[in-house]
Each structure stands twice: as structure tokens, then as C-alpha cells.
Amino acid sequence: MKNGNLQETLVEQNNLISRPLTEEEELYKENILDHYKHPRNAEILPTYTHHHRELNPLCGDEVEIFMNLVGGTIESASFQGKGCAISQAAASMLMEQIKGKKMQDIQKLAPWDIYNLLGIPISHTRSKCALLPLKTIQEGLKSWH
């Protein structure tokens, strides 16, 4: 609530109007661009126990995830994909996040965790891009390869 105007605050929260990014958000944006241009763990694991692919038909984003679980822990994870900076950076960032974590903890991750990870305002339309990698991981964990 930067100013007292409720209307403006609501509009801002809902990202109904575009605004310049804050300095902190600019740093997050740089990080997103870095992950997009140099994705981490962008490969197919030689051995994996879980594998899943999801598409976002609206913008043609595609994420395919490979995970190797040992005793309920994600030992290693990798992804392949194509699409916009948000979806691909989110996938790359999540790979780093989920490694060494318990499967149950990953199943508990919520949209809000992804938005925090990305750190820039995500509009309603682009939430599908941002959440595609998490959805792919969570769906993938449900079924064994």
C-alpha cells in the first residue's frame, strides 16, 4: 500500500496496468534472463525414475522433466523445453530448488512459491507460463517412469 488509494493498489496488485519494475525486481529480471539464456540442468538424465511432459497450448510452452528419486528424495533432476523466458527460467530455477528435497515437500509447493522465486510481477495470463514447470514436476512425481 504505497499510497492510500485503494483502487490504484488493487489495480497494481492485479497487474492490470503495466508499470516500470522496481530496482529489486530489475535484479530478479536479470536473474530470469540469465536462467533463460543459460538454463541449468537442461539435459536428459542418463537414468531417471520419474519423467513427465506438459504443454501450455496457449503460448506453445513446453516443459519435460526427468527426476531420479532414491527413497523419496529427489537425487537429481533435469529438464528440456522450449517457450518463453518465464516458463523456461522457472524450470531452470526449479531444478536447482528441488534437488535433494523430499518428494512430499515438493508436492506441497504452491503457486505463491514460484512467484516468490521469480520475484517479478506475474500477470494473470502469464501465470500459466510461470506455473507450467511446477505442474510438470508435481504431475511427474505422481507417476513412475
Add this chain to the structure above:
Amino acid sequence: MTKFYEEENANVHRGIYTLSEKATMAYEAARETVAQFIGAAAEEIIFTKGTTESINLLAQSLGKTLQPGDEVVLSEMEHHANLVPWQELAKEKKAVLKFIPLTSDFQLDMEKAQQLITRTTKIVSVVHMSNVLGTINPVTELAALAHQVGAVCIVDAAQSVPHMPINVRKLGCDFLAFSGHKMLGPMGIGVLYGTKKLLETLSPFQYGGGMIQEVTYEKSTWNEVPWKFEAGTPHVAGAIGLAAAIDYLQGIGMDQIQEHDQELTTYALEHLSQLPGITIIGPRTNRGAVISFTLSGIHPHDLSEVLDRERIAIRAGHHCAMPLHTKLGLVGTNRVSLYLYNTIEDIDRLIAGIRNAQRIFR
């Protein structure tokens, strides 16, 4: 529309009281305006909620006449609105869909069209101006090809009616569909034009109030055209709003609007094509004011978001024409749509905005 809701807000063709009378007159006057705008007669104008509903109406009503094996010919550049209704109909009726392919310069291959439209063709339904490529299709020729074999010709004119002078008699089509929201009118109102002769032979689309002549517990007979196709309370305010938009457009002149569009399009194409890494997806000539393009290394959604921060609104994605994008090997494109409110300066800002995005993604 405000005047209607404040002073004339009543249902049409029902009440005998003054307010209802006023509403009916305003609604039917709107129909006259639309008819005159496209060179039709008022009874040939059906109000729908948009192009999509207009085509669904046809798929359902014309669809009843189809036999297994009958063919419906579309083009490869159709919007989902002029594709999915026919796919569903084909499934139900065991009819066959055929698609007129594109040439390498994004025009319809008319030689192939001639081969595809045969005695087994019952319906030819094509887009007048592609919402992705901007291509303006030779619908007069296509209508002639359809009529030669006894088929009907439907034109999806959602992009063309707002941008150029249209006369349905000159086009020679049997049906033509368009939407209010693409021509400065309200959302949720659209039009289906059909020749009186054909409309009279078609079955209704939806059933209920307003579209009947006589109803008993056993059976019903239908109202005359066009009311036969307007079941339920129509979007009266929408029709009035659409007529107001038409009056406004005609005040400027459709020729002038087309000329302005062409000037902006030529300028935009010239400057866009100088950008590094750009591919224009559409023809150079014979086109309207939508320009789709891709940029190497920048996803359409990312470009759109960067431009949005500079208050430039472009569309990104498949623009409701997924099969066309698949055919062209693209997941999505960026699309600039220009209209009478755009200026040369807007295009300069767009070019600067794209250059900025290219710096960010370098």
C-alpha cells in the same frame, strides 16, 4: 447505448407499451443501418453475439442438410471460429473437410481451390482477411467456384468489414459473418448476413421466444426471417451500439479508413523488415493492416510483455489459428493490428520498443 438503457430499456417485439415500441424501433433501425452498410436488405441481417456464433448458426442450420460424404471446403488460414464448428459437424454428419492450401507467398492457392471445389462440395467457407497473415482472399472468385458446383459460399469477414468497404452483392457470397468489437462497436454483438432466399429455407438455430409464429402443445411454426433466427431476448443495446459505430465509421468513410490502414501498413512493413532477426509472416501486397512476425531469440510473450511496459499493446500467440501456425512450423507469432486511431508515430514507438527488447534479450 446509454440513451437506450436510460430511456428506451424494454424488450423488443413484445410489449405494446411505448417503451417497448421505442426499443423495437431502435433495434430494427440498427438492423437497417447494418444492412445498408454492407449492401444488404434488412431482413437479411441476423444479430448474433459475434462471428463465432454466426458460423455456429450456419454449421447447425446448414448442417442439417448435409449427407454422409458431403464435403466442406475451408482454407488453411482459418480462425478456429471458422474451423472447429465444421470439424464437429463433419464428425456428426460423416462429412469431409478439405482445406485450400497456401502458396509460398501466403496467398490461397486458387488452382488447388478449383480442384478441391467439386460436385461433392456443399459448403465453401473462407476467411476474407486472415487475422494472422493479413492476406485478403479472392472471395468473389471462391463464391463463383462454389456456385458453379451448387455449393453455398460463406465469408468470415470479421477482419475485413471493419477495414474496407464491403458490399455483399459485389462479393457474391451467400453468407457473411462479422463482429461488433472489431469495428469500434460493443462486445457480444455480431452479424450474420444471408440471402433471403437461403435464410428462408434454413431451419432455425435456437428455439424459444421471439422466433415463433404459432405454438401449440404439440408443435410450432416459425417466424419470418430474420426473426426466425433470433430466439430469446436479443442484445438490443449491443445492436444499437454497433449501429452507432457504423455511423461513426461511415462519417469518416470506409475508403479513407482503408487508405489510412494501407499507409500505416506500408510504413510498418518497411521499417519492421529492417530489424535484425525479424521474419514477417504474411504477404507483402494484397494485404490488410495486421502484421505478424517472429524475432529470433525472443518468444512472442516476452516481447509482448516488454512492449506492454512501454504501453504498446501487441498480440502474442497463435491468434486462434493453431493449425496455421503448426503448418508454418511456429509456436506463436507477434501481431501488430493497426486501425484508424493509430499513427505513424505509434509505429516509430513500436520499432523503438522492439529494439529495446532486443537489447534486453541479447
